[in-house]
Amino acid sequence: MTNLLLNVAHLGIQFGGLKAVQNVDIQLYDGELIGLIGPNGAGKTTTFNMLTGVYAPTEGTITFQGKTLNGLDPYKVTQSGISRTFQNIRLFKELTVLENVEVANHSLATHGIFASILRLPSFFTGEKKMEQQSLAFLKIFGLDVYKDELAKNLPYGMQRRLEIARALAANPKLLLLDEPAAGMNPQETHELMELIAFIRKEFNLTILLIEHDMSLVMGICERIYVLDHGQLIANGTPEEIRQNPKVIEAYLGEEVVD
Amino acid sequence: MKKSKAFWAYVAIAIIVYAVVQFSMSSGMIGSYYSNMLIIMCVNVMLAVSLHLIIGITGQFSIGHAGFMAVGAYMSAIVTMKFDLPFIVAIVAAGCVALLAGLLIGIPTLRLRGDYLAIATLGFAEIIRIVILNVDYVGGAAGMTVSRQTTWTYAFFAMLITIIVIANYTKSRHGRACIAIREDEIAADAMGINTTYYKVVAFAIGAFFAGVAGAIFSHQLFFIQPTSFGFLKSFDILIYVVLGGLGSLSGSVLAAVLLTIVSTYLAEFPETRMIIYSLVLILVMLYRPTGLLGTKEITDFFKFGKKGGKNV
Numbered sequence: 212m213t214n215l216l217l218n219v220a221h222l223g224i225q226f227g228g229l230k231a232v233q234n235v236d237i238q239l240y241d242g243e244l245i246g247l248i249g250p251n252g253a254g255k256t257t258t259f260n261m262l263t264g265v266y267a268p269t270e271g272t273i274t275f276q277g278k279t280l281n282g283l284d285p286y287k288v289t290q291s292g293i294s295r296t297f298q299n300i301r302l303f304k305e306l307t308v309l310e311n312v313e314v315a316n317h318s319l320a321t322h323g324i325f326a327s328i329l330r331l332p333s334f335f336t337g338e339k340k341m342e343q344q345s346l347a348f349l350k351i352f353g354l355d356v357y358k359d360e361l362a363k364n365l366p367y368g369m370q371r372r373l374e375i376a377r378a379l380a381a382n383p384k385l386l387l388l389d390e391p392a393a394g395m396n397p398q399e400t401h402e403l404m405e406l407i408a409f410i411r412k413e414f415n416l417t418i419l420l421i422e423h424d425m426s427l428v429m430g431i432c433e434r435i436y437v438l439d440h441g442q443l444i445a446n447g448t449p450e451e452i453r454q455n456p457k458v459i460e461a462y463l464g465e466e467v468v469d
Numbered sequence: 470m471k472k473s474k475a476f477w478a479y480v481a482i483a484i485i486v487y488a489v490v491q492f493s494m495s496s497g498m499i500g501s502y503y504s505n506m507l508i509i510m511c512v513n514v515m516l517a518v519s520l521h522l523i524i525g526i527t528g529q530f531s532i533g534h535a536g537f538m539a540v541g542a543y544m545s546a547i548v549t550m551k552f553d554l555p556f557i558v559a560i561v562a563a564g565c566v567a568l569l570a571g572l573l574i575g576i577p578t579l580r581l582r583g584d585y586l587a588i589a590t591l592g593f594a595e596i597i598r599i600v601i602l603n604v605d606y607v608g609g610a611a612g613m614t615v616s617r618q619t620t621w622t623y624a625f626f627a628m629l630i631t632i633i634v635i636a637n638y639t640k641s642r643h644g645r646a647c648i649a650i651r652e653d654e655i656a657a658d659a660m661g662i663n664t665t666y667y668k669v670v671a672f673a674i675g676a677f678f679a680g681v682a683g684a685i686f687s688h689q690l691f692f693i694q695p696t697s698f699g700f701l702k703s704f705d706i707l708i709y710v711v712l713g714g715l716g717s718l719s720g721s722v723l724a725a726v727l728l729t730i731v732s733t734y735l736a737e738f739p740e741t742r743m744i745i746y747s748l749v750l751i752l753v754m755l756y757r758p759t760g761l762l763g764t765k766e767i768t769d770f771f772k773f774g775k776k777g778g779k780n781v
Binding site: 263265284285286289290294295297301302303304305306310313314315316317318320322324327328329330334337338341377378380381 | 473634637638641642643644645646648649651652653655656657658659660661662663664670716764
């Protein structure tokens, strides 16, 4: 069961004269949980943005399940099976928790605009289906008690969870998590680790996550890619990464030789 | 089926309001001055609600709404005056042509955001007005005479349909997609929502009902001219939406009703009219910066049914 799900080859992007990311190669196989780490400004989020269509890469190719994703609009990338969360939470603040998930469930129902305006039977069955499905997701994340609460009124940790629930509702094969544990305390981080492991099994997902919390990354990732200054500097198991001199150098700086 | 029950209750209330006013009009209890005001009120409510869909729900700051109204007003006048077709045909034609205008303007401009979109739509509305001004077929600057065919029945039911359609649209997966775009366009896109499509749809529906409002308006006034649809009219409509509370349908209805009454009464004092009108706006914005109702709906206050339905 080692199907190549995502193949990123020589990916790079240039903003004006600045090469933000270059020559990035990433291979994700079905069911893997992979970490992407690197110091601040290394280009991790930029890489995510290229994978999800927010930025169009200026070089290289992204192949997902045999399909090239270069230059597709973000919503098409999502529809083809890649869903994400954001580093700085981007929930739909004025919508309720349930509605947030329902937005991501958009393609689940098929009733059209006229069916909605005229309130045809397909509207009621479609909306009902979306509501039930969304509630099921909320339940997994323990958010069903908040379903009628506005998203902006949730505590921070819950907002992070809701973002993951929403990303899952878009029915992805590959889930990209951008610093899911940012701002969480150790207890919450631990719960999150368990949750990530659980959803991965439950939904048969492949997960790529950016994270600064090393205990989380080292604890759950099978392989880790390390970015620095827009280039991949290492790739391997957590143990290999921990001992890789280049990685230590990127994080701690060079040894002073006198 | 609680929601559905609430819906029919609101429709019943609306029909009663309609019947009472209709009876008072035909028995002469409401004179022509006030029946004119009530019909203009319906027109303004339609304009406010249709712009509410674009600004309040989808979050696209468009300030060229009077342009679509002008398209509808002139189209309907052409249908009834030049082709002698029935008024109802004129209303539908007005809506459809305005919708086309909405698509024509929406597809290129909706790539813009915020201030840029506002300026582009304002510019397009002015283009429409100036085109009309230079077409002799519709009278150019001199305007066009239109026979009065609008009745309370037409005005009221056009308004009711507008509100129902837009309320129903909002409370569906399509409406949620639009609100998601307002809340965070990047996130909506990342969740698989085709943002361009939904922005254009909202724009087209809004333009359609603005066109219908234009048809009702032109057949009420006897006479239309391009200056009635300048950017001041666009701002009037914008004020209804902002004053009512961005994102609140009942708020924009309420604001349109209140401001129509205020400006009708102030018409007797033309010197002070704009001053008082502006003062009202400043006071509301000082004490209710989120608009009269904020993002709430009137129905939220009654808890009639679980989430409320339509409001009339």
